[in-house]
Amino acid sequence: MNTIIGAQEGFFVLIGLFLIGALGSLALYRNAVLANIWSFFFAMIGSLWGIAFSLLCLQAPYALEIEALLSHSPLLSLSFTIDKLSGFFLFTISLIALFCSLYGMGYARQFFGRYNLGTLGFFYNIFICGMMLVVSSSNSVLFLFAWELMSLASYFLVIYEHKEESNVRAGFRYFIMMHIGTAFVVFAFLLLFKFTGSFSFASIGEQIALVPALAQSIIFFCALIGFGMKAGIIPLHTWLPAAHPAAPSFVSALMSGVMIKTGIYMMIRVFLDMFSAIPEWWGLVVLAVGAISSLLGVLYALNEHDLKRLLAYHSIENIGIILLGLGSAMTFLSFDMPELAVIGIIAALFHTLNHATFKSLLFLSAGSVISQTHTRNIEELGGIAKRMPATAFLFLIGAMAISALPPLNGFFSEWLTFQTLFQGVSSLDAISKWLFLLSAGSLALTSGLAIACFVKAFGVTFLARPRSHEAEHAAESSFSLIFSMGLLAGMIMLLGIFAGTIASFLREIANALINSSSVPQVFNSSFEGIHIGGFAEVSSLGIAGVLAGSILVIAMMVKYGVKRNQKVSIGSTWDCGVDLTSRMEITGTGFSRSLILIFKGILKPTKQTGIEYSDADSRYLPKVRTIAFGLADVYKEYIENPVYNLLVSISEWTKRFQGGNLNAYIMYIFVALLIVLIASLL
């Protein structure tokens, strides 16, 4: 059995299952119920197969290399290599896709009669299949094809609810930005091809020394921009908070949980696998990008009152945290300290896996709330915890995990990231040392702000009194939705408890990636705990035990230790003598306002006041006063608009050539011919 799943055939079965799911649901497009079951059933089977396949690949001593349709032209060769790194990403994709598909089957029922389920199933399966091809292809042409497949399928999923115009606009922005990113990636691969003469990742890696230093730097920046745009680094993130909320929630979960990680995968593949000797400043640039993205991501999230946009900004924050790990690994490698680079890679990979689990849980539970209340605005929610207790509990688990609270999984990857940065502070040269220290400071601030942001997100959405009619009449979502989210929450707890075991798995991947199995290891981990040399240690089981033990002991002592039966009565909240309404509760805007004002130098908050008079002539009695808080869109103002204006002015200028004069056109042809002739003579 193992030899079939974990081999070449296993991979084709994996891709085949998703293709069957995609084509089948397209064929069944007239029957919504059947299409729904067919597409998500095959997505689930495919994901299960993917989990089994990737686990076998992770254990295999050698990378699985697949060459299909062998031809001499590099453009046509279908070559896949599934090494440990690809196996890890395949596992993450399959795991999240499994839960999202289970959830999707129940969630998509609300689209019956409104949207076509056949196309949803088609693009959903193609999307997952595309992600799997991206992380397994080992040829840049094939990779670009898979990358495009993934981007296009996700574009169609973003605009799936096309009757809302905002979704179509968000999708268009996504479409444009993805292709700008792809252009940079294509350019990077063409440069690599020019100097190494190969499209195959492996032979590019072998001949990387042929690439001159300047070209290497250009490739680095192109790859950083191209893959960074997919990953959502600031300032290339603007598509992310627009596109993720537009997609159906289980697709948002997949996009935020795993799709943006394909950008991280490619960065690891290019920077750590293909390039062997990288200059120091590459790692420091990645580190700085990570620090900026994480801090700004959480600050923008604080300002959001759209639940899904808030989660989308937290994806940017977490991508930043992953890049902190990756950037420090790159720096350690260029300083020839593979034993420390391993810790950085482990931190980055562990946070990738953790973020995939808790972010998809958060998106799924937010989706349950939104499908009940039909609003994403948290200012109209409130009191959901009493109406949807299970969903609220699951969201709380996700919120605690993303806030890096022990003993859940997010804490351990953040701990590892901190320790990686501390190692850099104590062992690098002066400039790098200070950059590492500042990154650690930014991470400390980020994690504090993330807790504040999730207190706001959970508190305003789920606690106190409902602020709208819809929130008041919300009902618990169906069992299948709760079940899939419950499995994810269980996964989060398991990843937290078994942090040590997972970390030792990840160490194997990191060692295989940078060939460091033979160097003395600073990092050590087992089920009992994670050790960084003699510098630091943490034990997940210990934290969970001490924390749960203390809570249990104190609850028991209060319940049984204090004699005399006290009564517990239910009363109303102290209302200062007036009737409390839901408008007297704190709002999400009010909650984060003080933090936004403290960071006003970075965030540039705006305030617009409006007033409407009962009698426009007399202007004595105001009828409506409005106040709108917002943030100045610096990215649009300083990045997008200048680029747009430049493009428009170039187009305006080139328009002059098309004057409508036939003689002029003939002259153009003549001049072009002349140039070609002269060029061929040279």
Added chain:
Amino acid sequence: MAYIILWIIQLLLIPLFSPLCVGIIRKIKARMQNRQGASIFQPYKDLWKLLHKDEVISQDASWVFRFAPFVVFGATLAAAAGIPTVTILMAQSFTSDIIVFIGVLAVGTFFLALAGMDTGSAFGGFGSSREMTISALAEGGLMFSLLALAFLAETTNLFGIAEAMASSVFALASLLPIGLAFGGFFIALLAETARFPFDNPATHLELTMIHEAMILEYSGKRLALMEWASANKLMIFMTLGASVFFPFGIDFSLSAVGITMGMLAWGVKIFVFCCAIAILESSMAKLRFFRLPDLLLISFILSVVAIGLIIA
């Protein structure tokens, strides 16, 4: 077995003596205001009374409100388990890492803030907002002030830091970064434990209260737990400051004499901390809310300078 018993005794010292600290601080403040003041044991009597009182819970509150006091108190116990008190021989790797210590305390803060929002009163919500603002900004200073010592001791384990600080005689030059880091730590202590100039623990003035606003709707045994947890937090921070910055007299031998001396030294140091806080609270005014980030930034910068001096 004896080891575990000793460990639990060391852990219990914190909740047992924390109400006493609050009583001592209140007594000193009363004397400085020319009042007689209540007995230093009054907080124990308050807690005892509250534990036996009936309870009113808001109809708007969910299970988070009912559950939060246990988590908040449990988190302080778990944090207390991770800090060196009277002896550095009780070292363990479970919860005594710097980041774990901060994380465990954050669990308590997280639930405290949620409980404040849960009753739907404007007071609670704004209390939570202010608390999260301050604790988010205080985290950097707290972590970095301890980190300065961690780089000196070459470990992030708090017991390891206390041991290194107690056993090695540092050069005179390293006293400067230690002093700077302590400055950063002390500001973070005041912020995290809701003391002046961040919060006034003695009033219920709606415009300024932070911690009291969050627990305003609690009563009976849950209020007792919340009050006690806040006293624990104060005690934890004072103990941590005493043990890692001034580890004089901390026990190395686990002998009866050593432990007695350790406890004595611990008591004296905590008393000094109580006096310092009480004098500070009697002699300065509470700062305006939007001035607090400046103070927290000073705490962070002091710690960064301390680290810079150590790693340079």
